Amino acid sequence: MGLLMMVLGAAIGAFLDPNPASGQGAISGLFIAIIIWAIQSLFAFAGGDQVILRMANAREVRSEEDKELYNIIEELSIASGLPMPKIYIINTPAMNAFATGMNPKKSVVAITKGLRSRLNRQEIQAVMAHEMSHIHNRDVRYMTFASIMLGTIVIISEILLRSFIWGGGNRRSSDNKGGGAAQIIILAVVILLAILAPILARMFYFSLSRKREYLADAISVSFTRDPISLANALEKISGDNTLFDPGKMTAAMCINKPRLKEHKENLASTHPPIQKRIAILRAMSMGTDYDTYMKVYASVIGKNDLPKGKKKK
């Protein structure tokens, strides 16, 4: 999917060239797309872990302050074979939790005060197992790159559309007088692509994010062997209506879709419908492992389209 995004972006870049037939434009467009993407990725790698530190109401918890939470994470670190992440508490009544960090050694799990206080031990464990699964699946890195690709495509489309508005199209038609109909068709295709690409990319991005959520549920169940607690926790979370905005990148790592401010509400969803996730977990009567989750997923959703997760060890 990332590849498709790159190609899409590169193709748009290519059409910026006044002479698309030469093919050189396509190559340089591809390079420009890759360069924009790479630079943004570098920035993300350098600063991505700091996202949590920028949240004003987030605070690292030491083991003495919340022994139970610390123990829960320590247990999960044993179950998953991952190094112990840092633990943060976010002082908000919203009910959510997320993971961040570009690699498992530098990872952070965070939970809001609202969620911490309203779930019992097993439910907290189930939620944190979901977050540890995001770390296990390297989802933070994965979704960061995907979101940067999305960003790159949006930027390139924007450049393209603007260049038409500022007379790029004019230059093209005056340069090649003989072009005629062919030129107009190419122009139409380019504009269409510039409009459609960001929409398509966005759809890809969100569908990817939703699949990573199901996958994290599956892996977390293989850690805890306790799908019921995750279902219970999700049920409690689904009643939550408090605003919570951890930032665009982190939103995909949350236990459930954070309720953002009103104007962002209409964005496509990073998370699958919570009722569907609960239904799968509740239907896991034959077992509590990864394979069972995959089977039940296929029967509830109707198709087996999840990416293959790395199984535990």
Place this chain on the structure above:
Amino acid sequence: MTTTWIIIGIIALLIIWIIAIYNGMVKMRNKVDKEWRNIDVQLERRYSLIPNLVETVKGYATHEQETLKKVTEYRSAAMNAKSVADKANANSMLSSALSGLSVQLEAYPDLKANTNFLSLQEELASTENKISFSRSIYNEVVMQYNNKIQIFPNNIFAGMFSFKEKELFEMSSEQVKEVPKVSF
């Protein structure tokens, strides 16, 4: 002349092949030992928590002396167990005694207000979960190791270099099915 070299070459390859098999088995065995130590650390932790718990509970739960005695007995039985299977067995007895105790202690609200007891309870619950998680990893690694030394031709060299099969750490059937629970 050339035949000698060919024979020497074949022998050299054979030796390299045997070394590779041997090293593979050693690595796997070390992995098993490492996972076993992970369980053992948690078991030790549990043994050291129990006397504290018994002391704390004694003062409150005067009617549960019998259960407390049982817990203490199972604890020393588990500590004295030598083989993996014995340890697993003794520890699953200990687990069920502890969860029995936990149910009985529900009847003592004073105890539930004791912070010392609460933190002990949390520590024991967490240790229990850690045992159960490390146990499933250990068993998986043991399975891989046993497979490795049993398949042909590894089994020949396993016999030669005395690689022994390892025992699974299996708790009694009810315990295995049981999801890690808060109750200790």
